[in-house]
Amino acid sequence: MTGLALLIIDMQQEMQLRIDAGRDCVNPGAGAAIARLAGVCRAAGVPVVHVRHRQTDPSRPFHPDAPGHAPMACAAAMPGEAVFVKETSSAFVATGLEAHLRAGACDALIVVGAVAGFCVNTTLRAASDLGFRVTVPVDAVLGFDLPGRMAARPLFDATMVLLDGDFARLSDTDALCARIGG
Template identity: 60%
Template sequence: MKALLIIDMQNEMQRRIDAGMDCVNADAPDRIEVLSSFFREQGFPVVHVRHSDHNPASPLHEGAETHLPMPCAAALNGEAVFFKSTSSAFVSTGLADYLQSQGITDLLVVGAVAGFCVNTTVRGASDLGFAVTVAEDAVIGFSLPGSDHSAQVIFDVTMAHIKCDFAKIVDTDEILRSYKQESEIGDLV
């Protein structure tokens, strides 16, 4: 079974975009909303992962406004939400057990941030045997503090590494076309 995995789409990401940080796919939230709606309409699970920092001064500390989910990542009743304190969504949560218990074998990954949590989660999912696809245009990337590399360079290198051995990289339109075709074929069988 397929599931949409939304990583770290919290208000802190929007704050960074609004502050003018160098980024890729500032419009990813729009694509995530489209994909979430499609997955829900098709009866596929939508799973949410949010970063939760133990440091009270962190913008991703549980009490901070910037810790809350962006509108595109608001969980509906019954949707699983996992809070992580590590880069990988698998290390500090029960995500793998949950996915396996639900019969989920294929993950479509979207969210933030490409070079950090998306990267490590995708690699972890692949290592655990999940078939992983990344919606490249529904993933946000930022530049790195203290680095001379742009957000685009970091994003492109990250996606190239992921594509090389861990996941299929596609865009939202391609995913929707592919899944709609699968649904139509399934209706005929």
């Protein structure tokens, strides 16, 4: 499919550590959906682009030396796949992501990953503002709570409602895999 790319955001071991610790979460199985979607995209020649979060403070979970920094298996880059490292919420800030997508004639994105209310939300809004058509398979996005402030489900649902229509089209992994050819 020409013009389309899969963008996998922040699927790093820190997410699995949070799930394993029992953190309130929506879509703890998102990794399987992401792996499936990535496989279908690769088979169809759709570029798979990876974005990883990095923190400079050695005590933070996304510092390169921290156990949470490494990609989860579902987000391991295959040879030749672009990997962008960000230090902000948006995958488009100071990364070269937009130039990479434009050079590849990508004008539509499937966005998956973590975390719904933060980096996925920010990246989606930026992508829309930059003119990309964005689709979100909601079952391939992780959402976590704001401890002591808001449970994961209402935060996730509110985020998706706010994105739907104005910034992205919501879908699911099965529908997108069928559309792409898998």
